[in-house]
Amino acid sequence: MLPHAADPISGGAPGQCGTRDPGPAPIRRLTRSEYNRTVHDLLGDETKPAAGFIPEEMSLGFNNNANALSVSPILAEQYVDAAEGLAARAVRSPESLMRCGPSGVDDACVERFIRDFTRFAFRRPLLDTELQRYLSAYSATKANLGLQSALEVVVGSVLLSPRFLYRAEHGDPTTEKNGIVRLTSWETASRLSYQLWGSMPDRELFEAADRNQLSTPAEVELQARRMLSGAYAMEVVADFQSQWLELDQIETLEKDPTVYPDFSSRLARLLAGESRAFLDHVTWHEPNGFAELFTANYSFMPPELAAFYGAPMPMAGGVQRVDLPADQRAGILTQAGLLALHAHANQSSPVHRGKFVRQRLLCQTLPPPPANLVIKAPDLDPKLTTRERFAQHSVDPTCGGCHQLMDPVGLGFENYDAAGRWRSRENDKPIDASGNLLQIDVAGSFNGAVELGRKLSESNDVQACFCTQWFRYANGRAETEADACSLAALQARLKAAGGNLPELVVALTQTDSFLYRRTQQP
Amino acid sequence: MKNRLINRRAVLRGAGGVALALPLLEMMRPARALSATAPVGKRFIVMYSPNGTIAENWRPSGTEKNFTLSPILSPLTEHQADLTVIQGLNLKADAKGDGHQDGIAGFLTGDKLNPGEFRGGAGSSGWARNISLDQRVAREIGADTRFASLEFGVQVRDATVWHRISYLGGDQPLPPESDPTRALARIFGNAVAADPSIVTRRLAQKKSMLDTVIDDFTDFNPKLGQSDRAKLDAHLTALRDIEKRLSIVTPASCQAPNLGALPNLFLNDSYPALGRLQLDLLATSLACNLTRVASVLWSRAASRTRFTWLGINDEHHSLSHAGDGDTAARDSLTKINTWYAGQFAYLIGKLKSFPEGAGTVFDNCVALWGNELGKGNNHSHDDAPFVLAGSAGGHFQTGRYLQYHGEPHNNLLLSLLLSMGAQATSFGNPEWCTGPLVGLA
Numbered sequence: 001m002l003p004h005a006a007d008p009i010s011g012g013a014p015g016q017c018g019t020r021d022p023g024p025a026p027i028r029r030l031t032r033s034e035y036n037r038t039v040h041d042l043l044g045d046e047t048k049p050a051a052g053f054i055p056e057e058m059s060l061g062f063n064n065n066a067n068a069l070s071v072s073p074i075l076a077e078q079y080v081d082a083a084e085g086l087a088a089r090a091v092r093s094p095e096s097l098m099r100c101g102p103s104g105v106d107d108a109c110v111e112r113f114i115r116d117f118t119r120f121a122f123r124r125p126l127l128d129t130e131l132q133r134y135l136s137a138y139s140a141t142k143a144n145l146g147l148q149s150a151l152e153v154v155v156g157s158v159l160l161s162p163r164f165l166y167r168a169e170h171g172d173p174t175t176e177k178n179g180i181v182r183l184t185s186w187e188t189a190s191r192l193s194y195q196l197w198g199s200m201p202d203r204e205l206f207e208a209a210d211r212n213q214l215s216t217p218a219e220v221e222l223q224a225r226r227m228l229s230g231a232y233a234m235e236v237v238a239d240f241q242s243q244w245l246e247l248d249q250i251e252t253l254e255k256d257p258t259v260y261p262d263f264s265s266r267l268a269r270l271l272a273g274e275s276r277a278f279l280d281h282v283t284w285h286e287p288n289g290f291a292e293l294f295t296a297n298y299s300f301m302p303p304e305l306a307a308f309y310g311a312p313m314p315m316a317g318g319v320q321r322v323d324l325p326a327d328q329r330a331g332i333l334t335q336a337g338l339l340a341l342h343a344h345a346n347q348s349s350p351v352h353r354g355k356f357v358r359q360r361l362l363c364q365t366l367p368p369p370p371a372n373l374v375i376k377a378p379d380l381d382p383k384l385t386t387r388e389r390f391a392q393h394s395v396d397p398t399c400g401g402c403h404q405l406m407d408p409v410g411l412g413f414e415n416y417d418a419a420g421r422w423r424s425r426e427n428d429k430p431i432d433a434s435g436n437l438l439q440i441d442v443a444g445s446f447n448g449a450v451e452l453g454r455k456l457s458e459s460n461d462v463q464a465c466f467c468t469q470w471f472r473y474a475n476g477r478a479e480t481e482a483d484a485c486s487l488a489a490l491q492a493r494l495k496a497a498g499g500n501l502p503e504l505v506v507a508l509t510q511t512d513s514f515l516y517r518r519t520q521q522p
Numbered sequence: 523m524k525n526r527l528i529n530r531r532a533v534l535r536g537a538g539g540v541a542l543a544l545p546l547l548e549m550m551r552p553a554r555a556l557s558a559t560a561p562v563g564k565r566f567i568v569m570y571s572p573n574g575t576i577a578e579n580w581r582p583s584g585t586e587k588n589f590t591l592s593p594i595l596s597p598l599t600e601h602q603a604d605l606t607v608i609q610g611l612n613l614k615a616d617a618k619g620d621g622h623q624d625g626i627a628g629f630l631t632g633d634k635l636n637p638g639e640f641r642g643g644a645g646s647s648g649w650a651r652n653i654s655l656d657q658r659v660a661r662e663i664g665a666d667t668r669f670a671s672l673e674f675g676v677q678v679r680d681a682t683v684w685h686r687i688s689y690l691g692g693d694q695p696l697p698p699e700s701d702p703t704r705a706l707a708r709i710f711g712n713a714v715a716a717d718p719s720i721v722t723r724r725l726a727q728k729k730s731m732l733d734t735v736i737d738d739f740t741d742f743n744p745k746l747g748q749s750d751r752a753k754l755d756a757h758l759t760a761l762r763d764i765e766k767r768l769s770i771v772t773p774a775s776c777q778a779p780n781l782g783a784l785p786n787l788f789l790n791d792s793y794p795a796l797g798r799l800q801l802d803l804l805a806t807s808l809a810c811n812l813t814r815v816a817s818v819l820w821s822r823a824a825s826r827t828r829f830t831w832l833g834i835n836d837e838h839h840s841l842s843h844a845g846d847g848d849t850a851a852r853d854s855l856t857k858i859n860t861w862y863a864g865q866f867a868y869l870i871g872k873l874k875s876f877p878e879g880a881g882t883v884f885d886n887c888v889a890l891w892g893n894e895l896g897k898g899n900n901h902s903h904d905d906a907p908f909v910l911a912g913s914a915g916g917h918f919q920t921g922r923y924l925q926y927h928g929e930p931h932n933n934l935l936l937s938l939l940l941s942m943g944a945q946a947t948s949f950g951n952p953e954w955c956t957g958p959l960v961g962l963a
Contacts, residue, residue: 024747026749026750027753054699055681055697056681057681057682057695058680058681059638059682063681065639066750067639067749068638069753070694070695071753071757072690072695072697072760073670073696073760073764074699074708076760077708080728080761083731084727084728084731129741130738133737134734137730137731137734141727141730145723149730152727153727153730153731156731157730157731157735157738160731160735160761162738162739162757163738163742166754171745254789254790254828256828256835256836258835265789344837344840345826345828345837365646368618368620368623369620369901371621371901372902374846374899375899375900376843376844376845377840379844379848519745521747521750522747522748522749
């Protein structure tokens with residue numbers, strides 16, 4: 001039975017979201033980091049074998065989009081190699097792997113091991129046909145190649161199974177109503193563990209599933225809150241943020257050394273580290289992390305980086321909180337790593353910066369430039385500022401239609417050069433960092449990125465997009481029309497929680513899309 | 523417990539790896555074409571370079587059989603007799619995404635994009651919707667080698683439609699390996715001589731494992747939609763293919779290239795050194811007959827590589843959007859494309875360095891060098907630059923400069939497919955293919 005009316009979340013505004021719809025749920029394949037954490041938790045293996053796998057296909061800026069991910073021949077090979085290596089390491093000592101006790105490694109013990117191991121690997125109770133398959137493989141291989149090989153074959157086969165590599169769901173057919181079912185407790189346990197931890201369920205989740213204590217939203221929420229304090233939760237939130245803001249590209253960023261001789265690979269690494277430390281802080285230590293993202297006039301850095309920012313030097317070495325000039329820096333958008341990322345190697349790029357705000361912060365799609373039009377970026381000119389050079393875009397109607405959405409936003413960042421450093425003049429002319437926001441609830445003019453950050457922090461549209469980005473990451477898919485209620489519910493929860501970021505992570509487990517499943521998938 | 527798995531393996535009786543059953547002995551046979559009597563196979567190679575060219579500096583001058591290579595193609599002079607320079611084709615591509623996105627997807631598939639969710643730089647669209655030529659060719663000539671095909675990349679750092687040229691089918695992009703060390707381990711890994719009894723045991727284990735997993739797929743039937751089903755089918759096909767090719771071992775005569783010190787994978791300035799290693803690996807894989815189909819993808823469509831080693835500090839993509847009157851930018855773009863021609867020349871030279879039969883490996887190759895655009899600054903797919911090297915075992919008459927007037931590049935793709943012995947009347951989007959390229963074969 002669906003506890004429909006009793007659910008705390010059935011959608012956004014009452015009356016509009018009466019019909020429950022979880023949207024589509026394509027099959028999810030483990031990402032590289034999920035694979036590494038899972039084999040660590042399952043086998044204690046710390047070699048991170050998936051680090052060498054082919055990177056996931058990207059869609060909407062995320063690497064876990066179920067529709068985009070596929071298993072290419074090279075990845076299938078890498079799975080085989082990884083499974084062989086993991087199995088060989090795990091089976092090196094059959095006694096310690098199987099803990100057979102005084103009776104030694106006998107058939108009964110091996111059967112018990114296969115049952116337990118496979119159950120954990122598949123994250124649910126084992127079917128008899130499945131058990132038989134591995135027992136058969138075991139006895140056949142043992143007869144030919146001996147115990148060690150037989151165990152390796154079993155462990156390796158389980159790690160190559162689609163039941164391990166994918167998160168397959170059937171739902172609980174006894175709860176079916178209007179083509180919507182609840183998930184089984186084990187499926188819910190896996191959704192929780194992969195969404196919050198990027199790994200398999202822990203013992204407590206397994207036990208809760210065994211006792212069928214993951215069937216109400218309240219029970220799910222209770223587990224989600226417990227899980228927030230785990231170290232993996234921090235990693236997963238960090239992973240979302242890195243992908244959302246494209247931060248993982250900062251570390252390997254390079255600049256044209258003839259223009260920015262000081263921009264070293266060491267600096268790039270420090271800038272990446274700064275953004276990471278800042279985001280960790282606002283996520284886990286600020287009550288209104290959402291607003292802090294765009295308004296904080298402090299960050300976290302070693303003295304070397306404080307010098308780069310022209311901030312008062314911290315007393316000691318090491319990474320610490322540093323107050324930044326309040327008229328120059330406010331939140332993530334003014335951090336040099338992000339600014340340098342969205343710039344050319346030798347000059348700032350209002351277009352890239354404006355596009356970043358449109359696509360990542362407002363979830364908007366920009367059409368491609370018209371075909372067969374010469375798309376000419378303005379030439380560098382030692383007599384002109386970037387703003388003067390880009391004036392053409394607003395004059396030419398074939399460009400202006402789209403560029404009016406990007407350039408006037410990006411030009412608000414002109415106080416930061418392509419390395420992210422503050423500048424008040426360019427080519428001996430004063431910087432004009434006035435900007436204009438269109439097609440947003442906080443539309444209007446602004447002056448500089450500090451004011452832009454404040455406007456964005458107050459925008460419902462930015463908040464809605466932030467929830468949408470989290471929804472995409474958590475559900476491994478794009479939002480659909482059916483998800484309007486789930487999305488509205490997320491935003492309502494984030495607002496009600498005063499912008500507290502971990503509350504949104506909990507809220508994601510309370511939506512229709514998390515708790516239910518359609519019986520028919522497209 | 524009666525189980526077909528047990529029956530299948532009964533032949534492997536004899537614990538301790540002593541008694542080798544027949545199937546295992548068969549497994550150990552060397553790759554077929556390397557034996558003295560086997561016919562030597564044709565090979566198909568693709569090299570992709572990004573961001574369009576400068577047509578005026580790319581076009582040779584002269585006539586079909588008496589021509590002078592252009593500045594951009596000048597590094598290929600020593601191989602001129604082996605070239606077919608093809609000017610004037612229109613690269614047929616979708617108009618859904620930006621020109622780079624449409625062009626790179628259409629380059630080898632000759633088809634449009636599927637609907638999808640790539641909104642990175644443009645509208646909303648997905649992967650290419652059809653098989654790419656290299657993979658279609660691999661179906662013809664790739665069955666007997668250890669790898670049906672090998673995809674190499676040079677600093678291909680991401681995984682979107684802008685970073686893929688090869689497709690097993692619609693929505694099935696093939697990722698290139700951009701790390702030479704990993705490529706070496708994958709391709710030549712099992713050439714390392716080991717205790718034969720260990721090798722045999724590992725092989726038997728791997729076979730048991732794959733048998734079990736393939737069996738496992740048969741009753742894996744969650745409530746899937748159509749596209750999920752297709753994904754799992756592709757996964758299973760890949761596993762079956764691995765199992766099928768387990769029997770092919772790398773011949774001992776095959777010398778893996780020595781990579782030396784690996785340059786930093788992420789540094790812009792490592793690009794030439796990484797590319798060189800990948801070309802060496804590609805050529806050696808073909809020479810060793812580990813595969814007959816290989817491609818190399820430089821960077822990505824809309825590449826931002828900075829060719830500092832040519833004295834160019836601007837990003838390639840920014841340069842490619844300079845106006846037609848910007849002579850400095852055009853000089854730089856000419857230098858960049860000339861450099862890529864040099865890489866193609868190096869690959870040709872490398873293939874010629876491996877003796878085979880009475881000649882060299884190159885004699886049985888045809889290599890296609892192409893781009894996702896004709897002209898960079900307006901994203902035009904017209905007048906796209908295509909160069910062929912090699913005769914595909916005498917199929918093409920080389921040393922020619924062919925000029926066309928807007929024929930679809932699908933016709934070239936079809937001609938190449940036919941040169942590999944395939945039976946086909948069309949390739950890619952049938953509306954874009956009007957037959958084999960007239961005058962080529």
